[in-house]
Amino acid sequence: MADGKNHGVASGAVRSDDLMTSDGDAKQAFMTALSAALDDGSFAKLTLGKFRGEGEASKAVATLVMLKDVPHLKVVTSFPRKDETKTYKVEEGLGAIGSSIGVTYMSATLFSTVRDIRLDYSRKGVPHLAHGKATLKTAEPVAHDRKKTYLVPLDRPYLKALQIADGEGRIKPSMQGKYRQICRFIEIADDLIKDSDLRKDAPLSIIDIGSGKGYLTFAFYDHLTTGLGRRCHMAGIEMRADLVDFCNRLARELGFEGLSFVAEAASRTSQPHVDIVIALHACDTATDDAMALGARADAGIILSAPCCQHEIAPQIKDTGDGLQGLIKYPLLKQRQADLVTDAARALLLEASGYKVKMIEFVSTEHTSKNILIAAVKSSHADRVTAREQYQALKNTTGFSTQHLESQLKDAE
Structure with missing residues (x-):
C-alpha cells in the first residue's frame, strides 16, 4: 500500500x-x-x-x-x-x-x-x-538469534492457562522474555538434579518461596512429573491470597495433584524435610529466610535469584582498605552492597556444606537482578575455607550483621 x-x-x-x-x-x-x-x-x-x-x-x-x-x-x-x-x-x-x-x-x-x-x-x-x-x-x-531447542514444549497446557501462549499454542510476543526465563530455569535445574545426590526412586519434596503467579512453579512441577517421570510434592509459598487461590484452582484444573499453594510469609514457613528450595526474586531478607530453610532442612538443592538487597548497604564502610573512593557514590555503594550480600550468602551456604555456583539467570535486557545462586549439597564442600573467607569479607567491607548468618546461628 x-x-x-x-x-x-x-x-x-x-x-x-x-x-x-x-x-x-x-x-x-x-x-x-x-x-x-x-x-x-x-x-x-x-x-x-x-x-x-x-x-x-x-x-x-x-x-x-x-x-x-x-x-x-x-x-x-x-x-x-x-x-x-x-x-x-x-x-x-x-x-x-x-x-x-x-x-x-x-x-x-x-x-x-x-x-x-x-x-x-x-x-x-x-x-x-x-x-x-x-x-x-x-x-x-x-x-534474529540462533534457534535452539528448549526443555519446555509449546503444547504444555499451563502455558495457555497462564497467558504465556495464545489459543493456538504460540508464545505471545509480550511473553517471549518470560518463556525464555522459564526455559533457562528448567535447563539449569535439570542439570543440577542430574548432578545431585537426590535419590531417583524417591518422591521429591519441593518448596518455592515467593511463587507469585506460579510461572516457574507450574513449569518445574510439570517438567519433573511429565518430562522426567518423577514423583513429587511441591508447595508454592506466596503472601498474596488472591494469587494463591488462582494457582490452587489452576493446579486442580490441570490435574497437578502433587502441587499446592499456601498463603504465608517466607519467615513463617517451616519444613522438617525438603529436597529442593526455590526462591526467585524473593524480596530482600526473604531470600535469606528461604536459604536458611533449605540449609536447616538439609535440602539437596537450593536455587535463589536474589532481589532488593538492602540490609548490608547501610553497614558498608571504609575499613582502611580503600573503599572510600567507591562507597562515597550512593549508586555504586548500593551495587557494591548487592555483590557483597550475594557473596556473603554464597559463602555461608558453602560453610553449611554446599557447592555453590553463580549463574547468569536471564539477560540484563529483562532485569538487572540476573544472578542465580545455585547450591548443591556436597560432602566435598570446603566449609573451613568458606568461613574464613566470609569473615575476611566482613572485615574488609565493615558489615556486622547479615540475616542468613543470624538464621543459621539460631538453628545451631
Whole structure:
C-alpha cells in the first residue's frame, strides 16, 4: 500500500461501515489496534505509504523480530535507490510509527491474522479508518538469534492457562522474555538434579518461596512429573491470597495433584524435610529466610535469584582498605552492597556444606537482578575455607550483621 495505489488488500475487502470511528479518534483507534495485535500475537506486518514528508519519497514496512529474547519492531524504509533498516524496542517502535502517521505518511495498513485495518488521510488531512478480512494468515516473529531447542514444549497446557501462549499454542510476543526465563530455569535445574545426590526412586519434596503467579512453579512441577517421570510434592509459598487461590484452582484444573499453594510469609514457613528450595526474586531478607530453610532442612538443592538487597548497604564502610573512593557514590555503594550480600550468602551456604555456583539467570535486557545462586549439597564442600573467607569479607567491607548468618546461628 506504500505507493498509495496498491494497499495490499483485495478490492472491495475493506469496508468503512464496519468501523464506526469519528475522524478525531481514527488515528488513536488505529494505534490501539496495532498495540493490541502486537500484544496478543496476531500482528503480521504494518505498511506505511502516501509519502508527504520532507526529502526523498519513501515507503515503509514494519515487522516483528526477536533480539536477545526481546520483541522488537524492524522498520524497513524503502527509497528509490536504497533501503534503510531501523530496529526498535516495541514501545519505541510504536512511538516512531505513531509520530510518522499523518505527518510523513498519509496511509497506514495493519495486517493481522484477525483482520486488516487501514488508516487513510484525505487531501484535506481528514483521517478515515476502515477494515476488512485478514489477507495474511501467519504472525510468527522472525528470530534474529540462533534457534535452539528448549526443555519446555509449546503444547504444555499451563502455558495457555497462564497467558504465556495464545489459543493456538504460540508464545505471545509480550511473553517471549518470560518463556525464555522459564526455559533457562528448567535447563539449569535439570542439570543440577542430574548432578545431585537426590535419590531417583524417591518422591521429591519441593518448596518455592515467593511463587507469585506460579510461572516457574507450574513449569518445574510439570517438567519433573511429565518430562522426567518423577514423583513429587511441591508447595508454592506466596503472601498474596488472591494469587494463591488462582494457582490452587489452576493446579486442580490441570490435574497437578502433587502441587499446592499456601498463603504465608517466607519467615513463617517451616519444613522438617525438603529436597529442593526455590526462591526467585524473593524480596530482600526473604531470600535469606528461604536459604536458611533449605540449609536447616538439609535440602539437596537450593536455587535463589536474589532481589532488593538492602540490609548490608547501610553497614558498608571504609575499613582502611580503600573503599572510600567507591562507597562515597550512593549508586555504586548500593551495587557494591548487592555483590557483597550475594557473596556473603554464597559463602555461608558453602560453610553449611554446599557447592555453590553463580549463574547468569536471564539477560540484563529483562532485569538487572540476573544472578542465580545455585547450591548443591556436597560432602566435598570446603566449609573451613568458606568461613574464613566470609569473615575476611566482613572485615574488609565493615558489615556486622547479615540475616542468613543470624538464621543459621539460631538453628545451631
